[in-house]
Amino acid sequence: MNHSLNSIRAAGMLAACIALAPSASDAAVKICTFPGSPSAALDRSVAQAVFARANIAATFVSHGIGEGDDDGVSLHELDKTLARDCDVIAGFPRSTVADASGSKMQFSRGYLRAGYVSIEAPGVELNDAAKRTVAATYASPAQLIAVQQHDITLDLENTSASTVDAVANGRARRAIVWYPAVVAYRRAHPEHSFTVATADSPYADWHLAFAFGDRSAPLRPRIDDALTSMTNEGRLQAMTKLWTLPVQTASAARYLDTPSAASSMHSGFMLADANAARAGRFIKVANEGGAEPPTFEQAQTTHGKTLYSSSCAKCHGAQLQGVTAPALQGPSFAPPSNSHLTLGGIFTYMTTNMPADRPGKMKDQDYADIMAFLLMSNGYKPGGPKMTADSARASKLPLNAGPAR
Known part of the structure; x- marks a missing residue:
């Protein structure tokens, strides 16, 4: 988060009475x-309108959150x-795979669904x-989706804007990108249209929401009430219309290989028709087929936990709950069956892209020990020979069903 989410990194003393009903400018x-x-x-x-309604x-505050860097921002930060510096963060990205549940923050209801989409630019040579x-x-x-x-061939860009630009200017056939980045690019370059x-x-x-610290937490019910009333009046939808995902159906198919002839225009974008999408050709997202998980030793999970704490927890959470990167326990690690992720696929991604500040720089066996720790944290039992990088990389185990308990 992205992130777009990879660039996300959050004032003074307020008395309790100020937090409940501030009125003066100071x-x-x-x-x-x-x-x-x-x-x-x-x-x-949105923040201006919602807080005024409340x-x-x-x-x-312009200086509260910096631009950040590639390794994200921790819950502690x-x-x-x-x-x-701040009492409230507007535009905090929340997800079931990275919900910051281990933090001291509280969150409002979401005011915009701002998911990741697959885009193409029809007509670009x-x-x-x-x-x-x-x-x-x-x-x-x-990156995790792509x-x-x-x-x-994966083209990794440093910003969401350059990711969209890679499609607009023909460097890539498609892009996986945060939808607000597509909207922002279209506003700056109205001559471009994209299939989504x-x-x-x-x-x-x-989803985007407001995040509250300890002192501002009493404001959350009032902000939720304001969001609810603005939704009921249609005012929130009017404010966010340009930014609302054009693909509304949760069952829309995976990444389209070709635009549908039945596509329709929506706010300057071509919206791929879901029925036509289901009839199209798709890029597979991982290997099919099942297999037993590779074996691993209890001792290597202890080492893997230590490595995880020092190299992974900042973004993925001390309890694997997800912070600015996906959680690595439960549905995030073993997603629904339509994702077809395999242990070998996740391990390959990890060894080439993680940690974000020094991707691929750890020893092969260290990566294997971290993977053993992740498996144990998701209910797999240690036993048998030590897991190696080769055995992890070769595993076809689909991580979409829990192991035998």
Whole structure:
């Protein structure tokens, strides 16, 4: 998160009475947005309207959250930011695979679904290499979604804007990208249109919400009430219409190989018809078929936990609950069957792309020990020979059904 989500990284002392009913300008609730986010302008507009509806004086803090870096932002850093610089973060991305549930923060109801999508630019001339290329934003959920696809060349871009640009300018046939980035690009380049299809992945579905620190937590019910009333009036939908995902059906097919002739225009985008999509050709997202999990030793899970704590927990959470990267326990690690992720696929992704600040730089056996720790954390039992990088990489185990308990 992406992230777009990979660039997301959150004031002064407020008395309790100020938090409950600030009125003077010096008592206003301080709101931060993520300055690197494509939706920052929308987040600010929604925050202004919602806090005004809730009769809460608010001011925006420009320095609260920096641009961040490739290895994300930890819950500790966000908690500290909320305690020191901001009272509320607008535009906080939430997902079932990375819900920040282990933090001190509380969250409002979502005000915008802002998931990841697959886009193409019809009519753009592609060379042979570009026809096999899929662009994605580095160190974001987009990369995790794109890496599941087979027989492609992966083009990792540093920003969500450059990811969209890779499709617009013919460097890639398609891109997996956060939808607000597509909207932002279209606003800056209205001459471009894109086909948009749902990215059918557990890592694709995200919502924007307000995050509250300890002192501002009493405001959350009032903000939820304001969001509810604005929704009932249609005002929130009017404010977010341009940013709303055009693909509304959750059962939309996976990544389209070709645009449908039955596509229709929606706010400057061509929306792929779901029925036509189901009749089209799709890129497979992982290997099919089952297999027994590779064996692993108890001792290597202990070492793997230590390595995880030092190299992975900042983004994925100390309890594997997900922070600015997906959770690695439960449905996130073993997603619904339509994702077809395999242990070997996840291991290959991990060894080439993680940790985000030094991808692929750990020893092969260290990666295997981390994978053993992840398997144990998801209910697999240690036993048999030690897991090696080769045995993990070769595993065809589909991570869409729980192991025998």
